[in-house]
Amino acid sequence: MTLTAPPAARPAASGPDLTRAALSGRRRFTNHLATSAIWFAVLLAVIPLALVTYTVIAKGGGVMSLSFLNEDIPNSYRREGGGMGPAIVGTLLITGMAALMAIPLGVFGAIYLNEYGKQRPLARVIRLMSDVMTGVPSIVMGLFIYISWVLLVGEQTGFAGALALACLMLPVVIRSSEEMLRLVPDELRQASMALGARKWKTTLTVVLPAAISGITSGSLLAVARAAGETAPIIIVTGIVFSPNWNLFDGSNTALPAQIFRNASQPFEAAQDRAWGAALTLIVIVLGFTIIARFISSRFAIKER
Amino acid sequence: MTLTNNPPATKPTLTQRGSSALGDRIFSWWTLGTGLLVLAILGLILITTVREAWPAFDAMGLRFITERVWDPNPATGDAIFGALSFAYGTAVSSLIALLFAVPVSVGIALFLTELAPRRLRGPAVTVIDLLAAVPSVVFGLWGILVVAPALVPIYQWMHDVFGGIPLLGRLFGPVGSGRNFMTAGLILAIMVTPIITSITREVFSTVPRADKDAALALGATRWEMIRGAVFPHSFGGVVGAVMLGLGRAMGETIAVALVIGGATNITANLFSPGNSMAAVIVQQFGESTGTFTAALIGLGVVLFAMTVLINVLAQVVVRRAEARMKGSVA
Numbered sequence: 001m002t003l004t005a006p007p008a009a010r011p012a013a014s015g016p017d018l019t020r021a022a023l024s025g026r027r028r029f030t031n032h033l034a035t036s037a038i039w040f041a042v043l044l045a046v047i048p049l050a051l052v053t054y055t056v057i058a059k060g061g062g063v064m065s066l067s068f069l070n071e072d073i074p075n076s077y078r079r080e081g082g083g084m085g086p087a088i089v090g091t092l093l094i095t096g097m098a099a100l101m102a103i104p105l106g107v108f109g110a111i112y113l114n115e116y117g118k119q120r121p122l123a124r125v126i127r128l129m130s131d132v133m134t135g136v137p138s139i140v141m142g143l144f145i146y147i148s149w150v151l152l153v154g155e156q157t158g159f160a161g162a163l164a165l166a167c168l169m170l171p172v173v174i175r176s177s178e179e180m181l182r183l184v185p186d187e188l189r190q191a192s193m194a195l196g197a198r199k200w201k202t203t204l205t206v207v208l209p210a211a212i213s214g215i216t217s218g219s220l221l222a223v224a225r226a227a228g229e230t231a232p233i234i235i236v237t238g239i240v241f242s243p244n245w246n247l248f249d250g251s252n253t254a255l256p257a258q259i260f261r262n263a264s265q266p267f268e269a270a271q272d273r274a275w276g277a278a279l280t281l282i283v284i285v286l287g288f289t290i291i292a293r294f295i296s297s298r299f300a301i302k303e304r
Numbered sequence: 305m306t307l308t309n310n311p312p313a314t315k316p317t318l319t320q321r322g323s324s325a326l327g328d329r330i331f332s333w334w335t336l337g338t339g340l341l342v343l344a345i346l347g348l349i350l351i352t353t354v355r356e357a358w359p360a361f362d363a364m365g366l367r368f369i370t371e372r373v374w375d376p377n378p379a380t381g382d383a384i385f386g387a388l389s390f391a392y393g394t395a396v397s398s399l400i401a402l403l404f405a406v407p408v409s410v411g412i413a414l415f416l417t418e419l420a421p422r423r424l425r426g427p428a429v430t431v432i433d434l435l436a437a438v439p440s441v442v443f444g445l446w447g448i449l450v451v452a453p454a455l456v457p458i459y460q461w462m463h464d465v466f467g468g469i470p471l472l473g474r475l476f477g478p479v480g481s482g483r484n485f486m487t488a489g490l491i492l493a494i495m496v497t498p499i500i501t502s503i504t505r506e507v508f509s510t511v512p513r514a515d516k517d518a519a520l521a522l523g524a525t526r527w528e529m530i531r532g533a534v535f536p537h538s539f540g541g542v543v544g545a546v547m548l549g550l551g552r553a554m555g556e557t558i559a560v561a562l563v564i565g566g567a568t569n570i571t572a573n574l575f576s577p578g579n580s581m582a583a584v585i586v587q588q589f590g591e592s593t594g595t596f597t598a599a600l601i602g603l604g605v606v607l608f609a610m611t612v613l614i615n616v617l618a619q620v621v622v623r624r625a626e627a628r629m630k631g632s633v634a
Contacts, residue, residue: 018523027525034527038419041411042428045501048494049435052446105338112335126339128619133342135548135615136349136608137555139582143604144349147356167345174342200331228439231557231586256441260558260586263445271449278442289437 060279063272069280072242073253077262077270084258084277086243091254091284093247094158094237095227098165103219105166106173107208110215113174114181115203127178130171141167142232149236156238158252164232169222176218180211213299220292224285230256255281349608357602359595360385368602374568376588376596385599387606389568393485393578394607397560398553400489400574401496406546408493409500416501417508418530436498444559447491452482452563459486459575477573483565486574491559496549503548507541507625508534544622551614555607557582581607 020028071083109126117123145164150156184207192202208215238251239261255277262274354361361368364385371386378384416428459479466476511534519529565577566587579587581603589600 023525027528031525031527034530035419038411038415041408042415042431044408045412045435045497046431049431049438051450052438052442055446055450056442105341108335108338109341112332112339116332116335117339123339126342128616129346130342131619132612132615133346135551135555135611136346137557137582137611139555139557139585140349140353140604140608140611143353143585143601144345147352147601148348170345171342174339198325198328200328203331224437228441230439230441231582234586235589256439256558259441259445260562263441263448263562274445274449278445281439282442285437285439289433 056275056278056282059272059275060277063276064279068276073240073258073273074269075241077265078267080269082273084255084273084280086240087253087255087258087277088280089243089245090158090161090237090240090252091227091256091281093245094161094233094252094254095165095223097159097162097247098169098226099219099223101162102166102169102222103173106170106219106222107177107215109170109174110177110181111203111208113178115199115207127175130174133171134175136168137231138164138168138229139231139235142235145232145236156236156251157249158237158244158247161233161237161252161254162247164236165226165229168229168232169219169226172222172225173219176222177211177215180214180218181207183214184210213295217292217296220288220295224288224292227285227288228256228281230260233257234260255284346612350605353601353605353608357598357605360599360602363595364599368599369606372568372570374584376592376599383595383599385595385602387581387603389570390579390581390584390603391606392570393488393564394554394580394582396485396574396578397488397492397564397580398550400486401492401553402546402550404490404493405497405500405549409497409504409545409549410542412497412501413504413508414530414534416505418526418534432498432501435494436502440495440556440559441562443491443495444562447487447559447563448483451491452487454482455487455490456482459484463575474572475574477571477575479575480577481565483563484575484577485564488560488564488578488580489574491563492553492556495556495559496553499552500545500549503545503622504538504542507538507545507622510541510626511537538625540621540625540628544618544625547614547618547621551611551618554580554614555582555611557586561586 016022023031068083069088070085071081073084073086074080074082109130113123113127117126141164145160145167149160149163153160188206188210189202192206193199197205233254234257237253237257239253239257240251244250244252259274259277259281262270262277265271363382364371367386369387369391371384372388372392373384373386374389375384412428412432416425420428456479459476459482463476463479467473515533515537516529519533520526524532560580561583564579564583566579566583567577569576569578571578585600585603589597592600
């Protein structure tokens with residue numbers, strides 16, 4: 001049998017050398033070069049993130065205090081002190097109102113796409129157009145709301161800002177919710193239908209609850225994105241220097257708009273306020289993002 | 305035993321009619337209505353903005369896009385609204401952004417799909433997610449107050465070294481404040497990297513395992529495997545991802561408005577201030593009236609048309625690539 005053959009008899013010299021050393025120098029060099037280039041690309045993405053985070057924390061932390069979060073915005077960029085209270089109020093109210101409008105509509109739109117439209121031509125068009133709408137520049141959405149709401153009502157209001165943000169959030173909510181509805185197993189729908197539930201009842205009481213964690217986290221990410229939108233706020237909400245709690249009456253302001261206005265000023269006081277506002281905004285946005293990640297990792301539907 | 309002994313007195317009706325069926329119909333109409341809202345909003349954007357911009361289109365005609373002068377308040381004569389300089393600024397800053405962002409994004413996507421040890425994959429994804437989460441105005445603030453001043457010496461050095469070369473040197477002209485096309489392009493590059501990365505990564509991850517294994521089994525190095533198996537498979541998808549990034553870069557307003565310098569200018573010099581269409585709107589909208597406002601909205605119309613066109617094309621390309629991918633896996 002072959003088992004008895006001594007190891008020394010193996011023809012070592014004639015077999016192909018499969019070790020790495022057999023590769024030609026050029027091929028090994030190219031491979032190393034490509035690998036280092038890929039690592040370098042990752043490094044290039046980390047550097048700006050680290051620098052932005054560091055600068056915002058360092059400069060924003062310097063002006064951060066309870067009074068900064070509370071006090072009114074000085075009506076002259078030159079003046080020292082003051083705070084971002086009105087902008088924080090505006091950001092929370094406007095974003096909240098936008099979420100109240102966009103999330104229910106977006107979820108129902110997703111229900112249409114996944115439960116009714118499926119692969120019909122109309123549903124495919126809506127799906128494509130939602131993706132396209134995600135790419136519509138926020139400034140264009142601002143112009144749209146300015147023309148169709150601000151000119152109609154006759155004044156810039158916080159609600160106009162909420163409308164613009166809602167339009168920006170809508171396609172994001174639709175597409176992320178649809179993805180989540182798609183993950184709900186069909187057996188759940190069939191079981192509910194077999195028990196005699198109508199389709200609307202099945203959808204609202206079985207399918208939606210099963211997907212609710214994913215929908216919530218997707219919507220929160222959309223809210224986080226919207227909270228940082230600047231251009232539409234500048235165009236449709238105007239500006240105030242003391243808090244305006246009424247979205248429907250009078251101008252309003254928000255953190256991103258304040259960052260923009262203060263950043264382009266040559267005065268150090270204004271720039272300090274911009275950094276402080278940036279830190280506040282990032283904390284708010286990151287807060288939403290982290291909550292969203294937590295919900296999606298903790299309560300996600302397990303893919304089978 | 306008699307199976308047919310006790311027939312139920314009244315058969316349960318399994319088809320309910322009446323209010324519940326109506327509820328079903330109302331519900332399906334309602335969801336359809338919300339779905340149609342997307343189409344309605346896109347349609348309304350087009351109609352209302354075109355109507356509102358009409359005075360400017362009417363006054364300027366085709367010169368609105370071929371004229372490089374933008375003078376809303378001339379000392380004498382009629383105001384001139386030509387978008388060419390701003391279209392140029394949009395194009396140059398977006399192209400610079402892609403020039404830097406595409407190689408980096410493809411690199412990160414390759415890192416995530418082919419190279420990363422499992423321990424590093426999570427943190428790398430988090431970095432990309434966080435980059436996407438930072439609001440654009442914060443990048444703008446960082447750009448105008450930190451990056452632009454810091455880059456001036458580097459720009460100056462590049463001008464000294466490359467400025468003398470004929471033709472190529474014109475790209476590296478005299479340096480001003482650091483707020484210029486180049487800085488805008490760099491900031492945009494940071495902002496579009498997460499988008500291009502996430503789509504490219506999805507495309508790369510659909511490359512069939514068998515193809516990659518086959519390449520490696522034939523003795524290919526990892527790089528040769530990537531070139532021979534991953535790239536040809538995902539070319540279409542990567543093109544789509546780049547186009548989506550381009551659409552985002554063109555529409556980005558605030559960061560560009562802060563760092564591009566704000567000058568109506570067509571020049572080859574990358575170190576010279578300029579302006580982009582989106583940035584002009586947000587800078588000048590507050591102080592505009594009448595035809596001036598109409599002209600700014602007109603810029604919005606052009607921007608809307610261009611981004612929708614690019615996005616539709618990109619989505620079609622990505623979808624087609626994905627469909628082909630699924631076909632080849634099956």
